[in-house]
Amino acid sequence: MPVNLAAPVPESLLPVAGVRLGVTMAGIRKAGRRDLVVFELAEGSAVAGVFTQNRFCAAPVQICREHLAAGEGIRAIVVNTGNANAGTGADGLARARRSCDALAAVAGVAPRQVLPFSTGVIMETLPVERIEAGLPAAWAALRADGWAEAAEGIMTTDTLPKAASRQLQIGGRTVTVTGIAKGAGMIRPNMATMLGFVATDAAVDAALLQPLLREAADLSFNRITIDGDTSTNDSFVLMATGQAGHAPITTLDSAEGRALREAVVAVSQHLAQAIVRDGEGATKFITVTVQGGRDEAECRAAAYAVAHSPLVKTAFFASDPNLGRILAAVGYAGIGDLDQGLIDLFLDDVHVVREGGRHPGYREEDGQRVMKQAEITVRVDLHRGAAAATVWTCDLSHDYVSINADYRS
Amino acid sequence: MPVNLAAPVPESLLPVAGVRLGVTMAGIRKAGRRDLVVFELAEGSAVAGVFTQNRFCAAPVQICREHLAAGEGIRAIVVNTGNANAGTGADGLARARRSCDALAAVAGVAPRQVLPFSTGVIMETLPVERIEAGLPAAWAALRADGWAEAAEGIMTTDTLPKAASRQLQIGGRTVTVTGIAKGAGMIRPNMATMLGFVATDAAVDAALLQPLLREAADLSFNRITIDGDTSTNDSFVLMATGQAGHAPITTLDSAEGRALREAVVAVSQHLAQAIVRDGEGATKFITVTVQGGRDEAECRAAAYAVAHSPLVKTAFFASDPNLGRILAAVGYAGIGDLDQGLIDLFLDDVHVVREGGRHPGYREEDGQRVMKQAEITVRVDLHRGAAAATVWTCDLSHDYVSINADYRS
Structure with a gap:
């Protein structure tokens, strides 16, 4: 759908x-x-x-x-x-x-x-x-x-x-x-x-x-x-x-x-x-914005790492706020001198991560509420510059596997 | 399993x-x-x-x-x-x-x-x-x-x-x-x-x-x-x-x-x-070898592109010899001056692609036979050097999605 x-x-x-x-x-x-x-x-x-x-x-x-x-x-x-x-x-x-x-x-x-x-x-x-x-x-x-x-x-x-x-x-x-x-x-x-x-x-x-x-x-x-x-x-x-x-x-x-x-x-x-x-099997439309980067290229690389991660995408499919997977993806995006201790993560209006760790005020039910929406914005702030980039993606569902396992038949 | x-x-x-x-x-x-x-x-x-x-x-x-x-x-x-x-x-x-x-x-x-x-x-x-x-x-x-x-x-x-x-x-x-x-x-x-x-x-x-x-x-x-x-x-x-x-x-x-x-x-x-x-949801064990590269790094990049591609992995899950997906992955592996007209592709012993196009002797049933095996070797020859690299991966199945959608529950 x-x-x-x-x-x-x-x-x-x-x-x-x-x-x-x-x-x-x-x-x-x-x-x-x-x-x-x-x-x-x-x-x-x-x-x-x-x-x-x-x-x-x-x-x-x-x-x-x-x-x-x-x-x-x-x-x-x-x-x-x-x-x-x-x-x-x-x-x-x-x-x-x-x-x-x-x-x-x-x-x-x-x-x-x-x-x-x-x-x-x-x-x-x-x-x-x-x-x-x-x-x-x-x-x-x-x-x-x-x-x-x-x-x-x-x-x-x-x-x-x-x-x-x-x-x-x-x-x-x-x-x-x-x-x-x-x-x-x-x-x-x-x-x-x-x-x-x-x-x-x-x-x-x-x-x-x-x-x-x-x-x-x-x-x-x-x-x-x-x-x-x-x-x-x-x-x-x-x-x-x-x-x-x-x-x-x-x-x-x-x-x-x-x-x-x-x-x-x-x-x-x-x-x-x-x-x-209309992505194959998509059930969610996800906007990933990475801001606070030194340049647009590193913001885009981090946003794409999040948007490509099968673990992030299956978590969105499940409406499961398993948000550490987003941090992990930012971490392997290839920003060599990234300081994890500066990072903020927001899910729509919910402040999930502050200074690289779980925000003390973050409640799982708030993350859960956003994850259940059909449209979700993930915002990561690297706090190392003024650049930003946005990419759009969808979740990874059973239907993606079905569609691509059956495509030629 | x-x-x-x-x-x-x-x-x-x-x-x-x-x-x-x-x-x-x-x-x-x-x-x-x-x-x-x-x-x-x-x-x-x-x-x-x-x-x-x-x-x-x-x-x-x-x-x-x-x-x-x-x-x-x-x-x-x-x-x-x-x-x-x-x-x-x-x-x-x-x-x-x-x-x-x-x-x-x-x-x-x-x-x-x-x-x-x-x-x-x-x-x-x-x-x-x-x-x-x-x-x-x-x-x-x-x-x-x-x-x-x-x-x-x-x-x-x-x-x-x-x-x-x-x-x-x-x-x-x-x-x-x-x-x-x-x-x-x-x-x-x-x-x-x-x-x-x-x-x-x-x-x-x-x-x-x-x-x-x-x-x-x-x-x-x-x-x-x-x-x-x-x-x-x-x-x-x-x-x-x-x-x-x-x-x-x-x-x-x-x-x-x-x-x-x-x-x-x-x-x-x-x-x-x-x-x-024992990969999450794995039903196939796949060896990807890229040979004939200028250096080991480009062979490894191409092998990883194949091994990461969700489209390649779902095709393996389906035992569907939709092998063009392998060529596409090699093509986007970042080898800037790759000449597609030189490429050979083998699935175990089956010669699928010669000089960048479908091998005239390739029969779909031969590809199908190999795809049904539990262990499969994909071999790509770039014909531009003497280097080679091998990586191992598994297919992408419904169970991968289930396992990762349910992991925390």
Whole structure:
């Protein structure tokens, strides 16, 4: 059961001028499910991407990097679920290229103007002929209001689609930011999420798109973990069609730039948190904040150590305030000169640990009360500096084991 | 159910001249279980220790380091289960000192000649008065053949005691190496195991003991993982009483030194592997070897990435050859310039991946056959150098979640 997450109401997802989406059933892994999604982008759109740091990155990730570097202007995107096309060697690369060729032919653009994305089982051969066969129908289905269907079409073990929109005003024009994402397991993005696509009709200098994307990724998809496994296919793409009609934004350090940044970050954070809320087997949504660090890196390392610990995660599942496990995780986070005698730990408003030991006023029933909530904030203060970092995670339940023990069957 | 592990037959555990052990029920956490163990060491014994790298190390670990550094000669050891005395601040240190004072008084030695060890729940106050009350009975129970009872007396969530002995000949004398260990969860030692005690009656230069211990730890307790959680209390101690009667070993680089090293490593590896076999919820014992690396560190990092991955571990639990998960873990192990196109993967004798893609001759039923075994070897060849490393781990099952969700109740 996802934690405080509902399927997006289709009407709440606002079209983005210059972007159309089409979905079809291509029977890639199983018949009768939407598994092939295409995006059409208006001419002149700017596109930026960040991708997994996994050295075993999937074939489509390699081709995305190549096509973005080619700089010919991305005009179409193809996404399949059911097969990740990862761990597939040279043959996988050839098949990913074929899917770009096929969409390029249908869309009337060059293959290097197409970005391919795959998600699903690793190390199985991509049935590219099914993608080729399905693309004309997907392209024929293109609609400006296809976001809700597309959010569904990119799901794998997700139980709910993930999507969000925001609007803002720039130069008297309404600008829209809409995004979709998928992912529920193998989630510990190290650059981006499983798959995330955010589009806006804002007019932005193409050179600003990559830094904007990196910042948004860093504040959203790079702050979540479900199981600590960094996927082979993580990709996060930001598209700007420039069709809102305002004067182009030439710096992010302006009122317009900041407003756009805020909307892009808000949509990205909504999507990233939705992935955690729908984490495999999740019953709790947990925010881990580490403050009082010397720098942001050590705060993030400590927050991730807590968020990754199977012992911490099973304690949350059990609603058991076995909070020493949190201290242990902070202790092994790799902060070499950490002084345990300075550390404070709070569970929501409950002060659990003071100066490295149990707070004298801490009562087990207070910890218990917070642990029973569906949303919990863990706050650790290292008392050695002014930096802070937050990550989001979920608990580790029986269902996580069941889902991953049965995933392929 | 532990994987191919039986309780040690008491008669197979050989006494070590100069070491006696006593056990009692002190009621530390629960009544009616052996929870307090003491060691007596003959005068002139040399003792070395390695301890957790967790910055939140427990109070007894801090005192062990202090007492070993004092160099007055360790003569007695006290171990309690049921309470880790970690995350307990200054009060925890004072209580650990009191347990040393109490044993020193009973044993007629100085407090700095005592090493204290605790294991159990974190962040609860150590009931040191129960230790003080129990120590006279434990000391009165000292026996040279108390190893089997002591192995039982240091258990927490272990389902079976862990112990082993080896004998060798040095200078015409029989030398014995006997050890015990405990640990089943919060196991990802970064220096040593939860608790491991190995004793020998060999005569060894005191200066050789620490390098010998480090090497043994590095080849045993530092090569295992159950859940990736480095404990606050990990400790591994090597004791040499010198009572076997042979001429002292003055270099490890001699026939005698190598023979002793081999026996100490064998006992340590047996104990470390026993911890994995009895890992919380374990149903499989998995050996992960990464070879063909540029150096041992990158091989070990890749092996640990595989051994830690919840997705790999749940696949083993399910006997599902979803082997792409292994490639993904190798890919995110942090080897920056890894070339995925070179990688081979073997599951026992089955060649699964060649040059980064599925081996054309690989058949799913062959992978399935190996996955169903209780003991499995995963071998990854990076084909970029001559280094190799092996770690041992277990699968991730429903019982792991149950055990850790219920541990305190």
